[in-house]
Amino acid sequence: MKRIILNETSYFGAGCRSVIADEAKRRGFKKAFFVTDKDLIKFGVADKITEVLNNASVPFELYSDVKANPTIANVQNGVAAYKASGADFIIALGGGSAIDTAKGIGIVVNNPEFADVKSLEGVADTKHKAVPTFALPTTAGTAAEVTINYVIIDEDAKKKMVCVDPNDIPAVAIVDPELMYSMPKGLTAATGMDALTHAIESYITPGAWVMSDMFEYQAIEMIAQNLKAAVDNGNDTVARENMSQAQYIAGMGFSNVGLGIVHSMAHPLGAFYDTPHGVANALLLPYIMEYNAQSDAAPKYRGIAKAMGVEGVDAMSQDEAVKAAVEAVRALSISVGIPQKLNEIGVKKEDLHELAVAAFNDVCTGGNPRTTSVDDIEALYNLAY
Ligand SMILES: NC(=O)c1ccc[n+]([C@@H]2O[C@H](COP(=O)([O-])OP(=O)(O)OC[C@H]3O[C@@H](n4cnc5c(N)ncnc54)[C@H](O)[C@@H]3O)[C@@H](O)[C@H]2O)c1
Ligand SMILES: [Fe+2]
Structure with a gap:
């Protein structure tokens, strides 16, 4: 038997990030939890998304506590920030690091018994889909926007944990090459x-x-x-x-x-x-x-x-x-x-x-x-x- 798991919906092409607003409306979402990292803010890539959100009056909470090669703390702090935000969906913008952090957050929010994050390593037996996520890659890249994996560092064990879980796949992938132009x-x-x-x-x-x-x-x-x-x-x-x-x-x-x-x-x-x-x-x-x-x-x-x-x-x-x-x-x-x-x-x-x-x-x-x-x-x- 073979199995294929892919996003519900994917968009491609220069400027396609503009669909965020329509997709959010179509799915009845009210407020975004926007996960990205500090360099993407510095390089002006995050602005390209906040502009779309502001133009469509979609409220959002920004979360940028993500380091390259993200850690358990990046996920756990994100879970707390998500819960405090009143958001009902996630927008993940970044390379693999920001998207993987968002996947971890989305999984733990809906599967709180895995709050230690460590227990998610390997094939985790989560019961619920992650918080619905729109993933926008800024590197080309990890393909984290379409995979059922995410990779988080356990700093105590000095270990990169690969977590495999069909429940983590972003609902929507938005592959806009304009978000990649600033890559050095x-x-x-x-x-x-x-x-x-x-x-x-x-x-x-x-x-x-x-x-x-x-x-x-x-x-x-x-x-x-x-x-x-x-x-x-x-x-x-x-x-x-x-x-x-x-x-x-x-x-x-x-x-x-x-x-x-x-x-x-x-x-x-x-x-x-x-x-x-x-x-x-x-x-x-x-x-x-x-x-x-x-x-x-x-x-x-x-x-x-x-x-x-x-x-x-x-x-x-x-x-x-x-x-x-x-x-x-x-x-x-x-x-x-x-x-x-x-x-x-x-x-x-x-x-x-x-x-x-x-x-x-x-x-x-x-x-x-x-x-x-x-x-x-x-x-x-x-x-x-
Ligand atoms: N989920 C998966 O299936 C999967 C697959 C492969 C790798 N990974 C993981 O993904 C992580 C690596 O992700 P990555 O290689 O995409 O890099 P990254 O997300 O770690 O980003 C590296 C740096 O580049 C910056 N950056 C990203 N896009 C930019 C842009 N457009 N302009 C300017 N700066 C930009 C980031 O801000 C960051 O400082 C690793 O932790 C890896 O293990 C995940
Ligand atoms: Fe890889």
């Missing part, structure tokens, strides 16, 4: 490579099937064709729009079939060093693609190479196609300025074993196409060091 080059590159990692990991996960393949192949192709242009010129409206859609398409797939150990290994880097999620994935991806090529997923590397735009793939042997796929991904990563070694981003060699144990226990490990171990993962960290 490094953020565009890192978040775009995160989207590519989603597409590749879920293209080769054992649970992949015709429908997820359809999404992921298309996402890989669109990212290969548009990421560098979006990094080189943040005002390239075509590249920005294509990236906004590519990351969503990747999310339609990976949310439903899962990821692999690139994400398992990226999460502890976020928990230990606050490494930006996209940088961690992008750096690790080529090394782990090589490792995972020794699995039943090997034939699918031909598809990855093709979608990446490599010429002459049909005439290649399987080994050549694997190499071509990995090299194309590495070349894209280098071309957008991603660091290629863990020692360049502040990772400490003496932590590698502890990181490997945490990565092995991550929820995403179950989706990896090659059976792995703590030793293998530690060897991969060493290789990337």
Whole structure:
């Protein structure tokens, strides 16, 4: 049996954020709890939403206590603020951090027995849908607006908790590339490579099937064709729009079939060093693609190479196609300025074993196409060091 969970309604295209007001009216909502973060206020992105709300006289309460790689406290403070606000729906604006925080808030408000947040890790048995949420991504990106996952740091345990829960999916996704124009080059590159990692990991996960393949192949192709242009010129409206859609398409797939150990290994880097999620994935991806090529997923590397735009793939042997796929991904990563070694981003060699144990226990490990171990993962960290 296969299962697909997607938003109730999704909007795409430059300026589509204007639908917030109509959607709120149509659904009978009275007051918004507006979750975003401080940088999005500073960069004027939050203003683009408050303008829509003010023009339509939709009252709102702003909540911006969200750090990149959000914490349990960000969620719990948000729950208290939501309850005090009198709001009846959530607007989440941001990268994965703000949207994930909003998901956690929406779940805990309607499922108060999970108020500790820690008990939401993994597949949580919540009984009620989250507070209805409109999610507007500002990065391209995590696809948090269409996934059934959210990722929260447990600071005491120094752990990134992946929470998987169909009840958390935002009711409405509003994918407006104009909200992404202000991303600096490094953020565009890192978040775009995160989207590519989603597409590749879920293209080769054992649970992949015709429908997820359809999404992921298309996402890989669109990212290969548009990421560098979006990094080189943040005002390239075509590249920005294509990236906004590519990351969503990747999310339609990976949310439903899962990821692999690139994400398992990226999460502890976020928990230990606050490494930006996209940088961690992008750096690790080529090394782990090589490792995972020794699995039943090997034939699918031909598809990855093709979608990446490599010429002459049909005439290649399987080994050549694997190499071509990995090299194309590495070349894209280098071309957008991603660091290629863990020692360049502040990772400490003496932590590698502890990181490997945490990565092995991550929820995403179950989706990896090659059976792995703590030793293998530690060897991969060493290789990337
Ligand atoms: N829910 C999911 O399915 C899922 C999937 C992958 C990753 N994640 C999680 O998402 C988080 C990462 O999210 P992210 O990579 O989108 O970054 P982010 O949300 O952490 O944002 C990083 C920084 O960029 C700023 N920023 C975002 N958009 C901007 C814009 N348009 N202009 C200027 N600045 C902007 C933010 O304010 C923040 O300071 C991690 O915690 C990761 O684990 C979640
Ligand atoms: Fe990711």
